[in-house]
Amino acid sequence: MASRTVFVGDLHIGSGAETNWYQKSVHEPLLKCFLRYLQENARNIDELVILGDWFDLWNYHPFCAPPSVALIMDQNPGIFQRQNDGDFISLLEEVRVRFINGDHDMEVELKDINQALAARSDRRVLPGHGQDHEKAAVANTYYLNDTIWAEHGHQHDLFNKPALNEENPMAPLPLGYFVARIYCHFLQKRIASTHRMNAACVAGCGSTSYDSFGIKLHDLIAQLMQQAHRGEKFNPARIILDLMLQHNRNNLLEFKVAGKSLVEVRTDGVARFYPNLITADNFYEALCEAEVAYDGLGHFVRMHFINNPHCKVAVMAHTHCPTLSLCGNGKNHAYANPGYFCPSQPDIKELRSLPGFVEVEKFDDGTCKVYQKAVRGIFSEDIVEVASLRVL
Numbered sequence: 364m365a366s367r368t369v370f371v372g373d374l375h376i377g378s379g380a381e382t383n384w385y386q387k388s389v390h391e392p393l394l395k396c397f398l399r400y401l402q403e404n405a406r407n408i409d410e411l412v413i414l415g416d417w418f419d420l421w422n423y424h425p426f427c428a429p430p431s432v433a434l435i436m437d438q439n440p441g442i443f444q445r446q447n448d449g450d451f452i453s454l455l456e457e458v459r460v461r462f463i464n465g466d467h468d469m470e471v472e473l474k475d476i477n478q479a480l481a482a483r484s485d486r487r488v489l490p491g492h493g494q495d496h497e498k499a500a501v502a503n504t505y506y507l508n509d510t511i512w513a514e515h516g517h518q519h520d521l522f523n524k525p526a527l528n529e530e531n532p533m534a535p536l537p538l539g540y541f542v543a544r545i546y547c548h549f550l551q552k553r554i555a556s557t558h559r560m561n562a563a564c565v566a567g568c569g570s571t572s573y574d575s576f577g578i579k580l581h582d583l584i585a586q587l588m589q590q591a592h593r594g595e596k597f598n599p600a601r602i603i604l605d606l607m608l609q610h611n612r613n614n615l616l617e618f619k620v621a622g623k624s625l626v627e628v629r630t631d632g633v634a635r636f637y638p639n640l641i642t643a644d645n646f647y648e649a650l651c652e653a654e655v656a657y658d659g660l661g662h663f664v665r666m667h668f669i670n671n672p673h674c675k676v677a678v679m680a681h682t683h684c685p686t687l688s689l690c691g692n693g694k695n696h697a698y699a700n701p702g703y704f705c706p707s708q709p710d711i712k713e714l715r716s717l718p719g720f721v722e723v724e725k726f727d728d729g730t731c732k733v734y735q736k737a738v739r740g741i742f743s744e745d746i747v748e749v750a751s752l753r754v755l
Contacts, residue, residue, distance in 0.1 A: 367407055370513055371397070371720040372414030372680030373703035375422065375467060375569075378430040378438045381554055382422050382547040385705040386563035391441050392741045393711075393718050394704060395449030398442070400746050402449070405457040412491065412506050414680040414701070415465020415515030420621075421543040422467070422562075424551050428619040432471055433479040444483060455486035463491035464500045465681065466517035467543075469525055469535055472500050501525070501535070510731070511723055512667065512674050516681030519663040521640060521652035522573075522603070523681075531636040533620065533628070538600050538637045539656075544618055545607050545630070546576050566709040569716070571683050573656040578606045580657045584650075587641065597641040599653070600634040655682070664698045665690055675731055675754045676723050685719045687735040687750045697733050697754045699723075714739070719749070730755055 374394065377383035401411060420429040436443040445452045454460065464471060474497040477487045490498035491506040491513070506513040517523040522542065525535035533540070550562060562568045567575065574580075586602045608616075608630065616630040641649040651662055659682045667677050668690055677690075678699045685702030699721040706716035717737040724732045731754040739745045 366409045367404075367722050367724045368409050368508065368511065369401065369411045369720060369722050370414055370678045370680075370699070370701055371411065371704065372465065372515060372701055373416040373683055373705070374413070375416050375419040375703070375705045376435060376439055376442075377419040377422060378435050380423050380427065381561040382424055382550050383419060384422060384562055384569045384703075384707075385419065386561050387439065387441065389563045389708045389711070390705050390718070391439070393738045394442060395446075396741045396743070396745060397704075397718065397720065397738050398449035398451065398454050400743060401454055402457050403743065408458055410459040410461055411454070412513055412678075413460065413462045414506075414513055414678065415463050415517070416467045416680070416703075417462060417465075418468040418471055420468055420470065421540055422547055423544065424547050425544045425616045425618045428621040431621070432468075432475050436479050443480075452480070452484045455480075455484050455488070459489065461489045461491055461506060462503070463506055463513070463515055464503050465515040466520070466523040466537070466539060469517075470500060473498050473503060506678075509725075510673060510675040510729075511678070511725075512671065512676070513678040516655075516660050516663075516679035519652055519660060520655040520681065521599075521649055522656055524652070526637060528637070528639065530638055533636060538603065538633070538640070541618065541628075541630070541633050542573075542576060542578075542603065542607065545604075545616065548616060563705070563708050566707055568707045569683060569703060569705055569710075571656070571681070573603075576607060577609070578603055578656075580654070582606060583653070596638075597643075597646075598634060598638075599640050600637040604630060604634055659684055659686075660700070661698070668696045676733055678721055678723070685735060685737075685749070687721075687733060687752060689752060689754075694753065694755045697731075697752050699733050699735065701735075702737075711739075 375385045423429045442450050487496045490503045523537050523539035526537040527534050618628045660679050664677050676697050683703040686700035690696040690698050701721040702719035704718040710716040717739050719737045722734040734751045735749040737749050
């Protein structure tokens with residue numbers, strides 16, 4: 364008998380700040396539709412795997428300290444309290460739910476999620492692998508079920524993977540954390556100047572490509588080459604921060620940071636936290652990781668299949684780009700990316716981007732079928748199949 368595993372990622376549920384990509388007025392009805400779909404099909408679903416960035420602790424103005432998971436749940440009662448019309452509490456009673464940490468929630472501990480849920484349900488969210496309800500965030504990075512592998516994908520992103528170096532007092536927060544906070548500073552100005560209500564009203568908002576942040580790959584490489592010609596140590600963190608701030612004369616932004624010994628951090632000191640992102644020894648590998656911020660995870664998916672030939676399906680999120688493709692020769696490997704669940708309202712309206720998810724159906728003969736699906740409205744018939752592939 365066939366069974367299905369559902370993968371969704373990058374919901375980016377926040378406290379409702381105007382710089383949050385996820386906004387209740389736009390995205391909650393679509394998310395409820397998805398949750399109802401899962402409940403209606405619970406008999407055929409083994410589990411739901413949330414591929415990171417369930418919660419967003421990054422997309423906040425530098426002057427605002429990000430919220431806790433408990434506060435985010437309190438601010439979103441429509442999906443974190445029993446409503447019987449599509450919510451996580453009701454879903455937990457019918458479908459096993461697993462969670463993998465992403466970059467925007469890399470510090471969120473599973474025990475804190477379950478503690479916040481305890482007052483609402485006696486069911487618990489499981490880690491990506493295993494049964495430990497309190498698995499630490501640093502260990503909760505992948506899902507593995509026989510021939511299916513899944514992760515968020517930020518572990519391959521030079522600027523967004525955990526930065527555990529001893530020079531970083533903000534560990535594990537990477538350079539990308541500050542890029543996101545600076546971007547929110549500009550985004551707030553853009554929202555005000557165009558008389559929009561919040562980020563969900565801004566077309567194209569939600570893109571994770573560093574091009575959209577004003578950081579061009581060719582500019583980054585060109586300045587790295589200039590540093591090399593001058594005999595200087597590579598300093599990509601300084602280059603990226605300068606590129607982001609080149610249109611803003613104030614380079615002394617202060618960041619309010621929750622739960623850290625440094626309550627406030629200034630932009631001009633951030634680069635010192637990340638001194639060895641790119642070196643002469645790791646130059647090629649580091650540039651491959653840097654390219655994730657521009658061209659996606661394809662290189663690392665191919666490497667995964669080369670190193671793990673028994674794997675048939677790899678699912679990664681992070682890039683916000685829905686993908687379904689065969690990898691390598693033949694039909695033995697497939698890569699899927701569910702996209703993200705919080706496109707802007709203009710992009711949804713014009714069908715440029717829709718909330719999406721992936722289903723993997725396993726058959727008794729060992730084959731799989733992978734489905735790319737999208738949510739284009741609030742009714743069950745609005746969940747549509749975009750593409751599918753059979754993996755032998």
